[in-house]
Amino acid sequence: MKIAVVGTGYVGLVTGTCFAETGNKVTCIDIDVSKVKRLSEGQITIYEPGLEKIFLRNLKEGRLKFTIDLATGISEAEIVFLALPTPPGADGAADLKYVLGVAEDLGKIMTAYKVIVDKSTVPVGTADKVKEAIALNYKGEFDVVSNPEFLREGVAVDDFMKPDRVVVGTDSERARKIMGDLFAPFVRQGNPIIYMDERSAELTKYAANSFLATKISFMNEIAQLCERMGADVDMVRRGIGSDDRIGKRFLFPGIGYGGSCFPKDVQALIRSAEEISYDFKILKAVEQVNAHQKLHMVEKIEQYFDHQLKGKKLACWGLAFKPNTDDIREAPALEMIRVLLEKGASVTAFDPEAMSNVKQLLGDQIQYANSQYDALNEADALIIATEWSEFRTPDFEMMEARLKSKAIFDGRNLFDVKQMKNMGYYYESIGRK
Ligand SMILES: NC(=O)c1ccc[n+]([C@@H]2O[C@H](COP(=O)([O-])OP(=O)(O)OC[C@H]3O[C@@H](n4cnc5c(N)ncnc54)[C@H](O)[C@@H]3O)[C@@H](O)[C@H]2O)c1
Ligand SMILES: O=c1ccn([C@@H]2O[C@H](COP(=O)(O)OP(=O)(O)O[C@H]3O[C@H](CO)[C@@H](O)[C@H](O)[C@H]3O)[C@@H](O)[C@H]2O)c(=O)[nH]1
Structure with missing residues (x-):
């Protein structure tokens, strides 16, 4: 054709x-x-x-x-x-x-x-x-x-x-x-x-993205409960995901959903509903939870540094809104970085594909490293914002040699909590103690 x-x-x-x-x-x-x-x-x-x-x-x-x-x-x-x-x-x-x-x-x-x-x-x-x-x-x-x-x-x-x-x-x-x-x-x-019909097809797309975003915000709230109740969100996720009615996918808590679609489409469906005087309560909560989740790791970082971020040098692994793309539209990493810079920290970042897009946006507001390990030089802590596969099995000895302080804030739950503690790291992740 x-x-x-x-x-x-x-x-x-x-x-x-x-x-x-x-x-x-x-x-x-x-x-x-x-x-x-x-x-x-x-x-x-x-x-x-x-x-x-x-x-x-x-x-x-x-x-x-x-x-x-x-x-x-x-x-x-x-x-x-x-x-x-x-x-x-x-x-x-x-x-x-x-x-x-x-x-x-x-x-x-x-x-x-x-x-x-x-x-x-x-x-x-x-x-x-x-x-x-x-x-x-x-x-x-x-x-x-x-x-x-x-x-x-x-x-x-x-x-x-x-x-x-x-x-x-x-x-x-x-x-x-x-x-x-x-x-x-x-x-x-x-x-x-x-x-x-056309109208049902148009609504199907918004309903699909909004439902997936709801799943993520729901799990991010369960992760908040886990942190406060001493439960482990990985276990809860596996426990509920094995029920076919719930499904295993899209249950990963993290630093909030981003990208060019979920934030825009959730917002658009809320507005469409408003136009016909319908208050889409669940979706409004999904947005609120997401906005808060994007800054949850910043709260943890601030606590660790006694609310003194001025002069702190932070490394950031990952900038893209998710792995295997160079897309940085609505990337949670960028929102986190914006707030950290505002609070006086400096950031050195590494992303396998997204750095040139970020350079166009942020210029020299942050530093860009040539490798994930170079980003760690003299850093007071490492933040993990995107779960690229090369970040999952790093050389911990090399990391230790470069980091000034062994602190990791992992927004994607890449490592085993016990193992990190045994290696002497201060390790914060999402929904796990
Ligand atoms: N990105 C995704 O993963 C994804 C997935 C499913 C659906 N969508 C939807 O698909 C649509 C497109 O998304 P995208 O991410 O590809 O957008 P994009 O911004 O990456 O690309 C849009 C392209 O349209 C071009 N353009 C703008 N005006 C034009 C015109 N008058 N004539 C010809 N070209 C023009 C732009 O130059 C640009 O290259 C959006 O509605 C989005 O919500 C996106
Ligand atoms: O369990 C999960 C799954 C995803 N995310 C986050 O959700 C966002 C979106 O991820 P994903 O859905 O994989 O990426 P997109 O490429 O934006 O795809 C979504 O948006 C597209 C554009 O509408 C749709 O076509 C897809 O079906 C829909 O999944 C990213 O920030 C992810 O990190 C989580 O936090 N937890």
Whole structure:
């Protein structure tokens, strides 16, 4: 099939590359001229395990192309995916200016039937708005489908190629058939395409992310109880996770959820509910718990230093919002660092992939180390903010030789509490004593 993908950010690039990989001809369109140039020249613009190899193969074999021109990009496409940003507006609701702007432009240049697919995370009712925006200028036939994306950064290729499910929201038989054919190679593992109306599909995406965020905030509150009651959250997690009704995944307490999706989508669903005068109480609590959890480790650090952080040199392992990505959007590490700097500490950080993004944001407000061990030189304590696998089994002797004081504040529960104490470390983690 011939496909266009508008927006070559995280979702657009993965979507375009994976559709090319299954034999489709894909043109990706972006307004960012330098991004399009780099991608056309074979330079991948995001760090995502497994993506570069298939990106390069499909680029070389001519199934994947990039352009800045919307009209050229969509001219032959039967299906046009919108993978555009939907950032929070001033009131927290999703800002639809990118999606609706492109929809209006599409109406001006479409000359034949196409399926326009909302892949971005958009509030309920957006498919109708997209239809209206296209219909302002285009009087021919077209369909708008809601096809929310559920990929996780770091495992995006696998998530896209072997999805748990594909949600297709449409009332059009014609669009349903086209989407079914397109996704057939991805659901052959037995996982379903779930067809529904557009509004239910739009809400499914927010409900999924909000439910997952709720699980995390719930576990972060259980971790708070564990710390106060002398219980161990790892045990409680295993104890409840083995019940199929609860499930083992997404029960890890830590320094709060971050990333480009959970914070924005939880906030947007709260606002959507408010617009129809519904008070979404649970989600408001989920947000509050998360805001507090991001600074829970700072409280522990302050206590350790008797509230005297001025002049303290802190090492930080991990900056990305989670491992296997260079994405730092809403990364809890950055919020922690902001507060620690405010309180007078200095920070030397190491992250395997995210440092250049952080340099652009924070410049010389912090120092950047060449390795995880270099970050420890003369440090008064180590903070662990992202669970990169290389941080899980470090050389403790090397750490001891470099740290000024053997104190570790582990926001990701990487090490065994007893073992750390036996090695003479002052060791604080989340929900464990
Ligand atoms: N990042 C994720 O893991 C993820 C997963 C699922 C869903 N989503 C949702 O998908 C959407 C896109 O997210 P993302 O992380 O890929 O965003 P992103 O910010 O990484 O990328 C968006 C891209 O769109 C481009 N763009 C903006 N205006 C444009 C225009 N008029 N024409 C062409 N291109 C334009 C930008 O230059 C950018 O490259 C959001 O709604 C997000 O919530 C994201
Ligand atoms: O048990 C857990 C699991 C995750 N997290 C944190 O939650 C955040 C989000 O993690 P994850 O969901 O793995 O990353 P994303 O790539 O943001 O993916 C989420 O957001 C995407 C964008 O909407 C969706 O497509 C995915 O299904 C959804 O998992 C990160 O800060 C994690 O550290 C925890 O604290 N504890």
